[in-house]
Amino acid sequence: xxxxxxxxxxxxxxxxxxxxxxxxxxxxxxxxxxxxxxxxxxxxxxxxxxxxxxxxxxxxxxxxxxxxxxxxxxxxxxxxxxxxxxxxxxxxxxxxxxxxxxxxxxxxxxxxxxxxxxxxxxxxxxxxxxxxxxxxxxxxxxxxxxxxxxxxxxxxxxxxxxxxxxxxxxxxxxxxxxxxxxxxxxxxxxxxxxxxxxxxxxxxxxxxxxxxxxxxxxxxxxxxxxxxxx
Amino acid sequence: xxxxxxxxxxxxxxxxxxxxxxxxxxxxxxxxxxxxxxxxxxxxxxxxxxxxxxxxxxxxxxxxxxxxxxxxxxxxxxxxxxxxxxxxxxxxxxxxxxxxxxxxxxxxxxxxxxxxxxxxxxxxxxxxxxxxxxxxxxxxxxxxxxxxxxxxxxxxxxxxxxxxxxxxxxxxxxxxxxxxxxxxxxxxxxxxxxxxxxxxxxxxxxxxxxxxxxxxxxxxxxxxxxxxxx
Amino acid sequence: xxxxxxxxxxxxxxxxxxxxxxxxxxxxxxxxxxxxxxxxxxxxxxxxxxxxxxxxxxxxxxxxxxxxxxxxxxxxxxxxxxxxxxxxxxxxxxxxxxxxxxxxxxxxxxxxxxxxxxxxxxxxxxxxxxxxxxxxxxxxxxxxxxxxxxxxxxxxxxxxxxxxxxxxxxxxxxxxxxxxxxxxxxxxxxxxxxxxxxxxxxxxxxxxxxxxxxxxxxxxxxxxxxxxxx
Amino acid sequence: xxxxxxxxxxxxxxxxxxxxxxxxxxxxxxxxxxxxxxxxxxxxxxxxxxxxxxxxxxxxxxxxxxxxxxxxxxxxxxxxxxxxxxxxxxxxxxxxxxxxxxxxxxxxxxxxxxxxxxxxxxxxxxxxxxxxxxxxxxxxxxxxxxxxxxxxxxxxxxxxxxxxxxxxxxxxxxxxxxxxxxxxxxxxxxxxxxxxxxxxxxxxxxxxxxxxxxxxxxxxxxxxxxxxxx
DNA sequence: CATGAATGAGAATTCATTCAT
DNA sequence: TATGAATGAATTCTCATTCAT
Numbered sequence: 034x035x036x037x038x039x040x041x042x043x044x045x046x047x048x049x050x051x052x053x054x055x056x057x058x059x060x061x062x063x064x065x066x067x068x069x070x071x072x073x074x075x076x077x078x079x080x081x082x083x084x085x086x087x088x089x090x091x092x093x094x095x096x097x098x099x100x101x102x103x104x105x106x107x108x109x110x111x112x113x114x115x116x117x118x119x120x121x122x123x124x125x126x127x128x129x130x131x132x133x134x135x136x137x138x139x140x141x142x143x144x145x146x147x148x149x150x151x152x153x154x155x156x157x158x159x160x161x162x163x164x165x166x167x168x169x170x171x172x173x174x175x176x177x178x179x180x181x182x183x184x185x186x187x188x189x190x191x192x193x194x195x196x197x198x199x200x201x202x203x204x205x206x207x208x209x210x211x212x213x214x215x216x217x218x219x220x221x222x223x224x225x226x227x228x229x230x231x232x233x234x235x236x237x238x239x240x241x242x243x244x245x246x247x248x249x250x251x252x253x254x255x256x257x258x259x260x261x262x263x
Numbered sequence: 264x265x266x267x268x269x270x271x272x273x274x275x276x277x278x279x280x281x282x283x284x285x286x287x288x289x290x291x292x293x294x295x296x297x298x299x300x301x302x303x304x305x306x307x308x309x310x311x312x313x314x315x316x317x318x319x320x321x322x323x324x325x326x327x328x329x330x331x332x333x334x335x336x337x338x339x340x341x342x343x344x345x346x347x348x349x350x351x352x353x354x355x356x357x358x359x360x361x362x363x364x365x366x367x368x369x370x371x372x373x374x375x376x377x378x379x380x381x382x383x384x385x386x387x388x389x390x391x392x393x394x395x396x397x398x399x400x401x402x403x404x405x406x407x408x409x410x411x412x413x414x415x416x417x418x419x420x421x422x423x424x425x426x427x428x429x430x431x432x433x434x435x436x437x438x439x440x441x442x443x444x445x446x447x448x449x450x451x452x453x454x455x456x457x458x459x460x461x462x463x464x465x466x467x468x469x470x471x472x473x474x475x476x477x478x479x480x481x482x483x484x485x486x487x488x489x490x491x492x493x
Numbered sequence: 494x495x496x497x498x499x500x501x502x503x504x505x506x507x508x509x510x511x512x513x514x515x516x517x518x519x520x521x522x523x524x525x526x527x528x529x530x531x532x533x534x535x536x537x538x539x540x541x542x543x544x545x546x547x548x549x550x551x552x553x554x555x556x557x558x559x560x561x562x563x564x565x566x567x568x569x570x571x572x573x574x575x576x577x578x579x580x581x582x583x584x585x586x587x588x589x590x591x592x593x594x595x596x597x598x599x600x601x602x603x604x605x606x607x608x609x610x611x612x613x614x615x616x617x618x619x620x621x622x623x624x625x626x627x628x629x630x631x632x633x634x635x636x637x638x639x640x641x642x643x644x645x646x647x648x649x650x651x652x653x654x655x656x657x658x659x660x661x662x663x664x665x666x667x668x669x670x671x672x673x674x675x676x677x678x679x680x681x682x683x684x685x686x687x688x689x690x691x692x693x694x695x696x697x698x699x700x701x702x703x704x705x706x707x708x709x710x711x712x713x714x715x716x717x718x719x720x721x722x723x
Numbered sequence: 724x725x726x727x728x729x730x731x732x733x734x735x736x737x738x739x740x741x742x743x744x745x746x747x748x749x750x751x752x753x754x755x756x757x758x759x760x761x762x763x764x765x766x767x768x769x770x771x772x773x774x775x776x777x778x779x780x781x782x783x784x785x786x787x788x789x790x791x792x793x794x795x796x797x798x799x800x801x802x803x804x805x806x807x808x809x810x811x812x813x814x815x816x817x818x819x820x821x822x823x824x825x826x827x828x829x830x831x832x833x834x835x836x837x838x839x840x841x842x843x844x845x846x847x848x849x850x851x852x853x854x855x856x857x858x859x860x861x862x863x864x865x866x867x868x869x870x871x872x873x874x875x876x877x878x879x880x881x882x883x884x885x886x887x888x889x890x891x892x893x894x895x896x897x898x899x900x901x902x903x904x905x906x907x908x909x910x911x912x913x914x915x916x917x918x919x920x921x922x923x924x925x926x927x928x929x930x931x932x933x934x935x936x937x938x939x940x941x942x943x944x945x946x947x948x949x950x951x952x953x
Numbered sequence: 954c955a956t957g958a959a960t961g962a963g964a965a966t967t968c969a970t971t972c973a974t
Numbered sequence: 975t976a977t978g979a980a981t982g983a984a985t986t987c988t989c990a991t992t993c994a995t
Contacts, residue, residue: 061986187448234422238464238465238468532981690878690882693932701928970980971981
């Protein structure tokens, strides 16, 4: 068997199985037998199951992180210190997110993995992601902060994660949702379609009026309070 | 030990542990030893681990389904055929969702179960949910349709699921997010806080302008189109 | 299978295999298959391999500890505060040591286990033994101290362990040595014979003159210094 | 990396790790990674783990055997047929034993190997030792016989092995004992200290009165009989 | 000569489940 | 009705060894 072929096959198989069943429900036996690789190969090449999980993530996040940094560089160059509109930021992110898995397996897998990283009890994964890719997210957050100056920091944090949930949930459960949509509305939705649908929703969500309780003592926002259903 | 005391203790312990660690990561040993109950008791009383998971879920789902039906009955009674505003619908849902776990342990396990219901590996759960949950959701969807008459059906379908994603992702991954929020913003967020924050976001998202490509031939929405980044 | 039969069979088999091969070289598979017991039984009944090792020891040391305390009680009763001669102490110990394994498997196994406890990298075992049985040894040591008042404490400590080595090494390697002795000297030695041979040697060793370097400034021991080869 | 540098580094590392943890507890991975040598190097250079153990041992045994023969040659030359005193023999042996590891790492691994040589599980080692070691031991035994003419042959055999046990047990379990000694007596004992302590003890043990039962019909030893407890 | 990659065997442990009582 | 004991299957991981290069 060729040199790093084994490593690639393990990663390919692992990411599919992880996405299908979750981390705990996928055993190294599952992976290695489906990858037609020796059972000990995972431990040999990655050291542990934990490390394999992290490696699967890195294969997506490393190029994403790199490309996103580049894209933000360009964007900042174009705007020369001026505020980059939220919509532009989100479109750039969407483009980058779409670009990476296009070369790899699928967006669905990536998103399902991301979802698992947050919902499953994989503290090590969250720590790993925050450690390795925290700065890209921080940089992006900072640009979003400038684009939404009226939003309190905590509120912005939560809304970003609300939207992360939207995106991850939708794209990771894509197949199931697509089935229903097709059956009920006779629509063939591509990932690009979905992202197009997502963009205005996310922008509107980020710009939603503040929740009532936070506005006490902030009368200048009062007019928005009744506006959000208009 | 009293008759059904054992059953209750198992359910109480199981829901806490499931919420903390997930299903696969929680063993029956964990549950029975923490519940100070015989190891065989789960299999004796519930038959299997799967059945226990569903039982934990039913303890949330059954009263929720019942209460939500009642709440919608009341709402429809009050509005006597008139359209119920989206905001009212969402507030009612939020209130009901919060009411049930308030009596019980936490919303987290409920949401985590919902989240897993969408993952392949827990097929039995999804089937279980659709059986119990399907008609309430259908009824709710229909009311939402009436409240958002301008939204194409397909768009409404997607946005409902976008928001489902937001809610499930946020509440099921609550611990992870809470950790980060606490570290970065020194905020102690309760579930109620989060729901309060969620409401305007969800409303705004549902009312977001339609995506550009879908607006061709729908000029009456054009004014919104430019509005969403303002 | 009868109730605690499994436990007994595991202990019986484990002690033999441990003595034959050492701890690390004896796998739980070895033990359970030879004991005709389920592989998981060790973990079920003892929790871990470590705990099994300690249990094997306890089965010897608990009755020994008990009996030795009783024997020392009697001895102290007989001597009513007067010093108990070293020879008497050693004879009492020998008798107790011989009594316990007589009911159990064999002295050889016990001794080999003791030897392993000191020579193999089983830190947990040494700690366990010291914790559980330290006080008997301490009590014995104290009586030995009174019986050998001229010996510096450290010197006594080392000599006691020298003798422990003698006894453990001899009795644990008994079969091999017995073979050679029989072949070369046509002698049939029983364990009792060996203990009889050991006694004067141990007494002489304990009463040996102090090593030269320690005698500087202790001229009153000088006469012994030249005596030990006489 | 230079030619036999690898071999030396493996041996150096192996002997340290073997002494620290024992043989079974030391994996080839441990050795090669600590020696910064390829994992396959042990099998390449030595053939197997067994062979490595023997090689480690030979590095002690070969020079010891050679030097001890030389030392005994000198001794016999000095005494020209006259009896060499027991003390001198033991001192010579001690000196030789100490001299070899002085050039190398420690006495501990040497003794631990010796100790294991008597344990069933390391049959290959015992065979290896008897091949290399047998004639030196035979020669030494014969000189001891001449130095202790009053000792029955069988008694001498047993006492030599008693003392072998003392030495091997003490020096192979050195770390454990040193731990206790340090904790209780705040003494930092070196190997040299221990050997100094051992010498008078061994001499006294060899010269101990004969056990009572063997003295029947041997009245000329009677005076010693009561002496050993004095 | 030397090594990175790979492997089959086996390690301890944990699992959900079953069974005799 | 309830449970302590037991079990077979599966878990991750480590082992010494081999092999192609």
